[in-house]
Amino acid sequence: MESVEVVLAMLLAVVASGYLVRMLPFPLPLPLAQIALGALIAGVFEHGMTLQPEIFFLLFLPPLLFLDGWRIPKVGLFRDKNTILELALGLVVFTVVGAGYLIHWLIPSLPIAVAFALAAILAPTDPVAVSAITQRVPAPRRMMHILEGEALLNDATGLVCFRFAVAAALTGHFSLADASLTFVWVALAGVASGIVITVAAAAGQRWLTGRLGEEAGTPILVNLLIPFGAYLVAERLHASGILAAVAAGITMSYVELSGRAHATTRVRRAVVWDTAQFALNGMMFVLLGEQLPDIARGALQATSPDSHLDLWWLAGVALAIAFGLALLRFIWVWVSMRLTILNRRLQGKQVYVPNIRLVIATSLAGVRGAITMAGIMTLPLTLPDGAPFPGRHLAIFLASAVIIVSLVLASVGLPRLLRGLELPEDHSVESEEERARHDAAVAAIAAVEKASHARMATADEAELVNSATEHVLGLYQHRLGGSAAHMDPAKVRYADQTEREFRLTALKAERDTILKLARRGEISDDTARKLLRQIDLVEARYR
Known part of the structure; x- marks a missing residue:
């Protein structure tokens, strides 16, 4: 004991x-x-x-x-x-x-x-x-x-x-x-x-x-x-x-x-x-x-x-x-x-x-x-x-x-x-991270647009789908540098569910792109791990 x-x-x-x-x-x-x-x-x-x-x-x-x-x-x-x-x-x-x-x-x-x-x-x-x-x-x-x-x-x-x-x-x-x-x-x-x-x-x-x-x-x-x-x-x-x-x-x-x-x-x-x-x-x-x-x-x-x-x-x-x-x-x-x-x-x-x-x-x-x-x-x-x-x-x-x-x-x-020791700066990590973020955002936008077209049903649903699509795409377009109206609870839940699905679709596309870049050796595994962790944290929230 x-x-x-x-x-x-x-x-x-x-x-x-x-x-x-x-x-x-x-x-x-x-x-x-x-x-x-x-x-x-x-x-x-x-x-x-x-x-x-x-x-x-x-x-x-x-x-x-x-x-x-x-x-x-x-x-x-x-x-x-x-x-x-x-x-x-x-x-x-x-x-x-x-x-x-x-x-x-x-x-x-x-x-x-x-x-x-x-x-x-x-x-x-x-x-x-x-x-x-x-x-x-x-x-x-x-x-x-x-x-x-x-x-x-x-x-x-x-x-x-x-x-x-x-x-x-x-x-x-x-x-x-x-x-x-x-x-x-x-x-x-x-x-x-x-x-x-x-x-x-x-x-x-x-x-x-x-x-x-x-x-x-x-x-x-x-x-x-x-x-x-x-x-x-x-x-x-x-x-x-x-x-x-x-x-x-x-x-x-x-x-x-x-x-x-x-x-x-x-x-x-x-x-x-x-x-x-x-x-x-x-x-x-x-x-x-x-x-x-x-x-x-x-x-x-x-x-x-x-x-x-x-x-x-x-x-x-x-x-x-x-x-x-x-x-x-x-x-x-x-x-x-x-x-x-x-x-x-x-x-x-x-x-x-x-x-x-x-x-x-x-x-x-x-x-x-x-x-x-x-x-x-x-x-x-x-x-x-x-x-x-x-x-x-x-x-x-x-x-x-x-x-x-x-x-x-x-x-x-x-x-x-x-303290104060100066060495030649290595910008490779920053540049490869920037490229990975850009490529992942482009892939996410394409995936959301494809999912949006496949999701279109009735005209009423199309308006909600467009709203959710624009919201998700806006996040990625903002990354690339490039207020909802009052709705009844059922429509809000539908919009939230649609946005959640599109967000997860976009995150999957981001992850697949980063993993592909890492497997090709175009970015380091350290950079890939950092970006994947950020994606995982966002995905854990939506799941």
């Missing part, structure tokens, strides 16, 4: 954190507020809440990664794919190697495999934490798209590296050839699992709905279960459940373009997912703060008596690791940008030389968060022979401390670096 009370207190802390950051006179990142409230809960209940690593991983990671893959703008992802891959793949490997040797050098008593496992789980960044920090000082849109794409892909890369490092710590040996073959299977089977599960779930739901109908909440519940199903199937195949969840999310964004889901379902589903994302991310940071006291005690007790490690020394090590990660990121970003500029000059293309502030901001934006916390908690409790896993408490403490330090550094530095 007490565990249930702790969970409820943690959920209440997530709710309170949202109000707390708005009450304070100074900007405080939401994750830091949640960590502080979690520590307060630990003090009230006098102990931390522990979860089995496998359960912890299953509960938090699949839905968060699924949603990241679903909502990331695909046009921006493919446009900046080279930059994103350099950060998500090259930087991760560079960070694992550099930070792994740095951690082992700082703490020689920590086995090298555990040091590399810690470095691997520190490599992924958290876009949610960065977004929370940059709410009051908005970051350039393209920079945020790159950071989001990096975070989406480096989650999988870092966690796969983490998995191999933990396996080396458990078995005592590491084979590059075996690891390479395993990586190919883990990656391909994981991605395939996510795609197959998502497509199969969507097809099965459509088949059942067409023959048996459905309850209002069924499609939303199915959607919530997809990431867990993809994750579990991939793990059963000894593949990457993380990649499966990401692939399921990306596949879901394309399934969404089929337009088969009802408007009310999409609206409700978006609200449910927003709530789940806020709750899960908040719970992660509250849980981190709630476990900090026990993590610190475990780290101090786990050190050898002759090492003379105390809490301040460990805090200094955490600071050194955090600054080391920032330095490695700065080096990689600076070298990557210089090589990109050189390559564009050799090709005779226009070159934008970034301000050094942008390089530093990109380095500080490598905030560690929910993924790092979830991953480090999955360190095994024991070795195969039953002995305690070496350095587990110490690794968890250092990862937790680095999360906090990176959040503080970003919250202090990013607003100052981003």
